[in-house]
Amino acid sequence: MLTDQLKAQIRSVHQRIKTALPNYQSRPGQNHLVAEMAKIVAGTYHRTERIGLIEAGTGTGKSLAYMLAVIPYALAQKKKVVIATATVALQEQLVNKDLPFFQQHSKLLFEFSLVKGRQRYACIERVRQQQKHPELFATAADAAFDWQTLLDSWQQRKWLGDRDTLATPLPETLWQRIVADPLHCGKADRRHMHCPFHLARAEVSSADVLVVNHALLLADLSGGNSILPPPDETLYIIDEAHHLPDSAREFFAAQAQLTHNSIWLEKAAKTIQQLITLLPATVMKELLRFDDSCNELNSLLKPVERCVTEFKPRWFNDKTEFRFADAALPKLLQQQAEQLAQVSQKALSQVEKIQQQLQENITGQQIPLKQSMALLQELSYLRQKIEQQQALWQLYAAEQSKNVYQARWVELQNQSQYVVGHACPLGVAGKLEQLLFNDAFAVILCSATLTALNSFQYIKYDLGLSQFDSVQTLQVVSPFAYAEKGEIVIPKMQSEPTEQAYTDELVSLLPQYLPENQASLVLFASYWQMQQVAEALRKKGFSLLVQGEASRQALLQLHGDNCKHKRTSILFGTQSFSEGLDLPGKLLTNLVITKLPFAVPTSPLEEALAEAITKKGGNAFLQLTIPATSKKLVQACGRLLRQEQDEGRIVILDRRLVTKSYGTAMLNALPPFRRQIEY
Structure with missing residues (x-):
């Protein structure tokens, strides 16, 4: 529990921070965040399940809030703090700005370190x-x-x-x-x-606060905590937590070549022969075992290649990817999977031992440097190839007949030369529950967009938190005066965004919504449509800064120069410009969203997720697509007001917000801007 002494300490630290911050304004939302986070980690709500899902809107000061709530308590309990983020930008902000400021003005004695792979x-x-x-x-x-x-x-x-x-x-x-x-x-x-x-790594052991990315956190948890402290000794803050399920899916996925494997396996045989002449006799037995494993792997992969070559014309008729419906592999691949997983695992442990032996002989200068360095590089390459095979066949060997847990597909790569097999878990709830939530001392998951359609249920399900009864959820709205500072305009459109006439209508309508001497950002759902509209508007005399025509940094630099000299500046961008783009003040006063950012389920993973929901009698559009689109729309609208004094308008050129049944729920999930709906 939070002792009176600790509460007093948090209050006094907060007071020192307020005094040190230039132009500090009291934020009731931030005070609420600090109090609730501190109660969650201290076990006020539940003695063992100390987990919080916290959505904190732009401007609430969540980074400072979680430092205030968690670091004093962790130091008092002699626990470590791990802050995991999804983007390099936030890691750099924490390590170069937020944590040094907090360390200096809080007067708390603690060390922090950025941990990278x-x-x-x-x-x-x-x-x-x-x-x-x-x-x-x-x-x-x-x-x-x-x-x-x-x-x-x-x-x-x-x-x-x-x-x-x-x-x-x-x-x-x-x-x-x-x-x-x-x-x-x-x-x-x-x-x-x-x-x-x-x-x-020496810094890691002495640091009290460790900053990592989601991928490193997952790698360390699944690898037995070789870098970070054990979960039961750690208070985790997962920032940008809406990315964690996707980061985990990516981490636990696998891919490997299904064809042309004999090339590197035959090369392995030559490498083994060279090693036999170089290394001492004590390593001979391991080298011969490794040679046997490579031969066995080669003989198991040859029928796989024949099978894949036979199916190739059917799979890749007019595309480069083919997904196995219900994750059902061709019979031969399914039959070989378990044995291939076992043999590649055996080969992997053998190659690791041989690499170790070779390294020891190099260190002891017992063998010529030139030869040994080349061989060490060869072994590293071999190990990487075997690791890929092991990971893929391990996933392919998992039973999928009753319930489908994976997306499985094949892809043509390298100008259609190779066929690569892929496997990706559909859900990571079980993994996150087992590796993180079951054992962690406390976990705070926060983001500006954790809810979908104003509900935490989607993210709870994705993260594996549905089983935990005592998860605390909290929404702290942004302190911005949305109704005073901005409005959402939905102009009357004649065509649906799915119709061909829509692009032409965009070209004729957009000029009305690109005011002179202002900063505009126009977001598109498709790269192709952005280019079509840009070309047409340039013919009408518009000067545009278009994503892809220069680096992001160069475009933003040009945009900044235009704004500085009070010139009209119009940025065109796609989905990647709708998240993590910070354009405060006069850098953005006019945001145009051309159409709702529906993700077409074109990737094999998205198709498989939709298929699994449908198979269970659900509606993939309502359960998957609508919540995901709502979240993306909130993120896109979040580009407009970045500071309390900012103002401007958002124009959404998609009539579905008014004409479709889901439109009202999507509008109500947006910040409370004034609305001007021209229907």
Whole structure:
């Protein structure tokens, strides 16, 4: 429970923060957030189920609220805090701005650290090897790369040894040569003790607050907490929590080649022969076992390739993807799945042992560097291929006949050369329940858009929280004076957005809603339609900044310059511009949404989700499409007012908000702007 002493501490910290914040205005919503979050994590509502779902509108100050509510309590209980976000932008804001400010003015004694995956760090020893022996690694195209400058930047601390602080981004091929993978960059080797990855991980153990992304959190939970503290010792804050189900689906999905596998497996045989001549006799038995596993894998994959080749014309008649209805694989693939999962698992543990042995021999300088480095790279490539096979066949082996739990499909890749198999879980509720919610000390899940159609039931179901009776839900509305500061206009349209005439009507109607000397953002549901409208309006003399014609950063820079000089500025964008785009003040006063952002269930995963709902007697459009579209519309409308003093209007050119039965519910889920409906 929250002691009086702790309540007093939170109040005094809050007071110090208020005093330090320039132009601070009291926010009742933020006070409510702090009080409720503190009660949830302290077990006021339930002694063991300390879980909160919190929707906090724009401007409520939720980042500061969760720091105030959670950090003092965690320090008092000697627990760790893990803040997980979906975007790099929010991680950077927390680590570079919010947490340093809170640490300085709260007077609380705590350390914080940004935790990134190993693949975001370089191994300095590998950079030195590249610089010393370019002939061992370089192809003619990138032999001229200046590794010495990179080493100098590291020595001078201008570069922190990670991919995100590189002055100039490295191409993927070059980055892979210096990435801190566990084989090349072992802490036991003295040369690697001061590598960026190990220095960063040393910070983790001493930090009280850890900032991670959703993917790293999921990887650590499913890998047995090798980086982050155990769940029962941790208070989790999952920010941007509406992304967590999709992040989890992506994390637990798998893909691997179903054709042309004999190429890399035959190459494996040659690598094994070279290793036999190089490594000591003690490793011989493991090498021969690995050779047997590769042969077995090859013989199991050959009939798979024949089967896939036979089906290829039927699957890919006029498209590059084919989904297996009800996740039912062709008979041969289903029969081979379990054995392939077992053999690839065996091969995986063998290749790991061989990599370890080779690394030890390199460290001990017992074998020539040139040969061993090339072989180590070969083994890394082999391991990656086997890992992919193991993950895919593990999912393909899971029983799906009574209930379908996966989306399964095949795809043509690399100019139709390869056929790649895919599997993705339809739901991740069980995984999240098991890995996170069952064991966590406390979990606060927050976002500006957690509800769909003003209900938490959809996100509860997606996250696996339907089983928990004591989950606290809270909606804190934005402090913005929506009715005073903005309005929603729904002009009368003649055509439905699904009709061909709609694009022409957009072209004729849009000029009325693009005022001069103002900043406009026009959001489109399709890239093709955006280009068609842009081309037509340019012919009418409009100057436009169109997504895809320059980088996002360059477009926003040009937009900012236009606004600064009070020139008309019109940004055209698609779905990615409707979330996470911050255009405060005069940078956006006129938002136009051309049509409701319905996601057409074209991806195999969306099709499979809709199929599973229909099979259970549900209505996929009502249960899946409408809530998802409502949430996206709320996010899109959230672009307009970013600060309390902002004002403007939203124009929605989609008559379905008025003519369809679901329109009223969607409108009522939006912030309470004034409405002007011209029907």
